[in-house]
Amino acid sequence: MATTARQKAGWGLANTVAIVLALIPVLWIVSLSFKDPSSITDPTFIPVKWTWGNYSGIFHTSDFIRPLINSIGIGLIATFISVLLASMAAYAVARLRFPGKNVLIGMSLLIAMFPLVSLVTPMFNIERSLGLFNTWPGLIIPYVAFGLPLGIYTLSAFFREIPWELEKAAKMDGATPFQAFTKVIAPLAAPGMVTTAILVFLFCWNEFLLAISLTSTTAARTAPAALAFFTGNSQFAVPTGSISAAAVVITIPIIIFVLFFQRRIVAGLTSGAVKG
């Protein structure tokens, strides 16, 4: 099939349309974040008067810095625990024969489909009586639980692909079990674990409903939740600029992940769903 210039132009046009549509809302919020307060009510797409003021503003108020720290801390801790527990379970699912395996997978699936809002009312009450309300662990625990199904799915799909005979081969060549694990299995398992960690972290970073329901102050409120209750750095300023700048700041890690790990993320998102 020879490709004609017309075909090329057609695909090029389609590519461009997809890329532009995907990026316009992001570019709009970037543009708003650079607009000067005097021109922020101007509907032009490109700022008339540029300013860094919105960014320096949000980084001078603990209303944003504290939630940003919460988001990073809660996200990293929840991701770490989730991936650790999920790897153990996924290893068992992929390699061992034991009754109850299907129950575990069915349960993970149920939890992946679970409506978070059903948890809000009971969790609110339970966490208040346990003293977990408005604390880091109060968010980390549910995030771990909802990261687990994702982790078990993705990791067991990855673990099934690992040629485990290599472990035996390494042992025959005189490697100790520890060496066989660190030199042979761990490097093979690492890509799957990185992918899973990214997906779980994105979930924690993005989560909103529990973040606003199980917190009441900036002690544990994460960035997206803080954004929704943002009132600007002075009571007279319109918060549009500040909110936009904060929205851009919390989008940056995602752009970085996407740029560096595009292949991994795509593989991770589709592995569990299609292979089964």
Next chain:
Amino acid sequence: MSTSTQPVTGGETAAGPARHRVRLSEGARAERRLGWLLCAPAVIVMIAVTAYPVAYAVYLSLERYDLRFPNQAKFIGFSNYSAVLSSPYWWQALKVTAIITVVSVAVELVLGMLLALLMYRTLFGRGSVRTTILVPYGIVTVAAAFSWQYAWTPSEGYLAAAFGSGAPLTKTTAAIAIIILAEIWKTTPFMALLLMAGLSLVPEDLLKAAKVDGATAWQRFTMVTLPLMKPAILVALLFRTLDAFRVFDNIFILTAGGHSTGSVSILGYDNLFTALNLGIGSAISILIFICVAIIAFLFIKGFGAAVPGTSTGR
């Protein structure tokens, strides 16, 4: 995953040549013990965070429990459920949720398929398209929702300036349309990626053979590609339908549920934090849970969506 039932469920392990339970070898027994041990922490966390609160919600939903009068908590049977089910707010929220779910999933299926075909077939720039569409997938929904909100703010936003007449976010139909738009933009990439994985399962030879036999591009798509992709499509639809039914973030930012645009999730949230009524709130939680279970059941039994993972053997 209850370890107490081990003598009964042991059949699966022994499901080799011998159907009757042979005594397990020492190795096999050690293996299942290790398996349970490795799964235990994950199972405990998942049960503690979901099964226990849901059971607790069932209990709360049968009580009169108002946070303003915690001492007057009292068992009242199904009154909370009848209160919710006879309330117009519940039915309005359910209707809005259903509309958002059906319209956004239907549009996403079409757009997602186009995008999947583009990513799979385009002659160049495949990587850049895939990278770019992951931005909407990954972006914090709240951040994107603010972008849409400002875009539709009269006299300030580019979309309001382009299409503008009045304040669309204050009119029910227009606001719901904008919520759907925001949902579609955010989640079409996910749909497209799942569908693209399905496309890669269609053997190239089959398409070529159909072409040799004189099938047009459209015929090849509808008669070869689509039937082979059916499992992938059903899985994508199942995931997205359940996800769309839980819509919350976009509505919370765009309209906060005002002007009759609230979904059932918004109703559940509002009931806890503005009405402070745990009994009613729990009844709503349980009803939403039942709705989700029905949707999942319909997809799995009705359409025969092969749920990933259930056939672990593969």
